[in-house]
Amino acid sequence: MIRKLVVVLGDQLNRDALVWQDFDPTQDAIWMAELPEESTHVQSHKQRTVLFLSAMRHFAESLRQQAWSLHYLVLGSHDFVGFEQALGEFLSHHQVGAVELVVPGDYRVLQQIKVACQQNATPLNVLPDIHFIAEPGEFKTWLAGRKKPTMEYWYRHLRQRTGILMDDKKPMGGKWNYDADNRQSFGKTGPQAVPAPLMFTPDAITQQVIKDVEFHFAPHPGKLAEFGWPVTREQALAALEDFIAHRLAKFGDYQDAMWPNQAWLYHSLLSVALNLKLLNPREVMAAAEQAYQQGRAPLNAVEGFIRQILGWREYVRGLYWSYMPDWLSMNALNAQQDLPGFYWTGDTEMACLKDSIGQVLEYGYGHHIQRLMVTGLFALLWQAKPEQVHQWYLAMYVDAVEWVELPNVLGMSQFADGGLMASKPYIASGQYIDKMSGYCQHCRYKPKEATGDQACPFTTLYWGFIEQHQELFRGHPRLGMQVRHLDAMSTEKRQLIQQKILQLHEKLA
Numbered sequence: 001m002i003r004k005l006v007v008v009l010g011d012q013l014n015r016d017a018l019v020w021q022d023f024d025p026t027q028d029a030i031w032m033a034e035l036p037e038e039s040t041h042v043q044s045h046k047q048r049t050v051l052f053l054s055a056m057r058h059f060a061e062s063l064r065q066q067a068w069s070l071h072y073l074v075l076g077s078h079d080f081v082g083f084e085q086a087l088g089e090f091l092s093h094h095q096v097g098a099v100e101l102v103v104p105g106d107y108r109v110l111q112q113i114k115v116a117c118q119q120n121a122t123p124l125n126v127l128p129d130i131h132f133i134a135e136p137g138e139f140k141t142w143l144a145g146r147k148k149p150t151m152e153y154w155y156r157h158l159r160q161r162t163g164i165l166m167d168d169k170k171p172m173g174g175k176w177n178y179d180a181d182n183r184q185s186f187g188k189t190g191p192q193a194v195p196a197p198l199m200f201t202p203d204a205i206t207q208q209v210i211k212d213v214e215f216h217f218a219p220h221p222g223k224l225a226e227f228g229w230p231v232t233r234e235q236a237l238a239a240l241e242d243f244i245a246h247r248l249a250k251f252g253d254y255q256d257a258m259w260p261n262q263a264w265l266y267h268s269l270l271s272v273a274l275n276l277k278l279l280n281p282r283e284v285m286a287a288a289e290q291a292y293q294q295g296r297a298p299l300n301a302v303e304g305f306i307r308q309i310l311g312w313r314e315y316v317r318g319l320y321w322s323y324m325p326d327w328l329s330m331n332a333l334n335a336q337q338d339l340p341g342f343y344w345t346g347d348t349e350m351a352c353l354k355d356s357i358g359q360v361l362e363y364g365y366g367h368h369i370q371r372l373m374v375t376g377l378f379a380l381l382w383q384a385k386p387e388q389v390h391q392w393y394l395a396m397y398v399d400a401v402e403w404v405e406l407p408n409v410l411g412m413s414q415f416a417d418g419g420l421m422a423s424k425p426y427i428a429s430g431q432y433i434d435k436m437s438g439y440c441q442h443c444r445y446k447p448k449e450a451t452g453d454q455a456c457p458f459t460t461l462y463w464g465f466i467e468q469h470q471e472l473f474r475g476h477p478r479l480g481m482q483v484r485h486l487d488a489m490s491t492e493k494r495q496l497i498q499q500k501i502l503q504l505h506e507k508l509a
């Protein structure tokens, strides 16, 4: 008889979670499973699968060292597909008093675990995830009665409640937000000697996982040659230290900048360790705040970094659980195009997309502005079906877990929520990409041109998008101006843009 069966998922690899608080190794047991469906419900990038499986096997190793009772299903050693089947089978063959787990990062997985428990009449205790700063119910209370859940106010609320980056009751430095200082580009010459991030050579466990993934998921996208993500808590702590020491100081200045063949720039690369719970957001923010207090990083960098974690990360999680499963069917702009095939191969002449997608295939990584203003922007202007865009992002990024990926993609990037998260769609022409990157210098297209042989597809589609949604945008303070620019355009130019869009659809679809 197992008193309590603790289910540990691949993104719950922290020993300070609530499930461990009254764990009694003499009566309780742990259940972990490597299930194909987690890599196939969207065709997961090989590095994403390796990351999760390797981190799980390392975590399992640490449990075994304590001689705790662990039931671990290894990929390839069983025929189960998903949680419902695998956990259901276990419960049907063992006497289990109750199943306990921390709330999963994916609504789908929670439903499957509920079904497995119901079918076996086993009580299920779903515990809150205390990794996050928001207390259970805090986001819903904050959300209640608000016309619009603006991230900035949620962020200020959490800063006031936690005291992070606060000087008594005032924001440190006197301002809540240093965004205006954080929009520098690298000009025309590009970045100078960016410190390379710490990467980790695969050990024997990771090497075995790499072989397993190559065997079981050979046709999946992504390359494994450069796998270097942290898969243990020790490695995650070393990655944090490396970021604070070498890149944090310039994180703010170049937060929005992009450059060809420069995947990392001054970003932290910590989303992987945070999302698998190898790092706690409190320790990450404390390290950044300490760097500011010791004069090792300026306030614009530290505030900008903390806002991403305390603000955005907590905000999208609150929105995910407040609006699931409705998120999955949102399509406010009625976008109906298929996502172009080059998203899976990087095979395109558009230099910005070729580089950004190539980098995703290589490492499973893209920084925020590449995700929002290159791959996300093109999908939005193309009017790709939000569901397909969501599936691509969930599959291709090593840090993708649905609670964080879905609101970012459907809300922030694709405006499929009709303005729940953003006040307007994040649209721009190729000129924005030119200003913030070095991509256009080496591209066969010209960012200013919307028509003609060298027209930048972003710019052409941008005007097509404004044309199509002009009535929706006309009254908007910022987009209304673009509608007036369109009104001032000659009929001939507007027709040429429409023709060019048709050509693009023939060429790229």
Ligand SMILES: Cc1cc2nc3c(=O)[nH]c(=O)nc-3n(C[C@H](O)[C@H](O)[C@H](O)COP(=O)(O)OP(=O)(O)OC[C@H]3O[C@@H](n4cnc5c(N)ncnc54)[C@H](O)[C@@H]3O)c2cc1C
Binding pocket: 266, 267, 268, 269, 270, 271, 272, 274, 275, 305, 308, 309, 312, 313, 314, 316, 366, 367, 368, 369, 371, 372, 376, 393, 394, 397, 399, 400, 401, 404, 405, 408, 409, 412, 413
């Ligand atoms: C279309 C789109 C899809 C995204 N999908 C994911 C995803 O699947 N998983 C994911 O973790 N993030 C996602 N993000 C948010 C963000 O792009 C990544 O967290 C970030 O690029 C990860 O790289 P980093 O660790 O170097 O981040 P940094 O630039 O160093 O930022 C620091 C940390 O802040 C947090 N953060 C920053 N921006 C956000 C945000 N918008 N939402 C939530 N947390 C944030 C992350 O934990 C990140 O590690 C997405 C953003 C967009 C626009």
Ligand code: SF4
Binding pocket: 350, 351, 352, 353, 429, 430, 431, 433, 434, 439, 440, 443, 444, 445, 446, 447, 456, 457, 458, 459
């Ligand atoms: S010209 Fe257009 S397609 Fe080419 S890199 Fe610039 S924005 Fe991208």
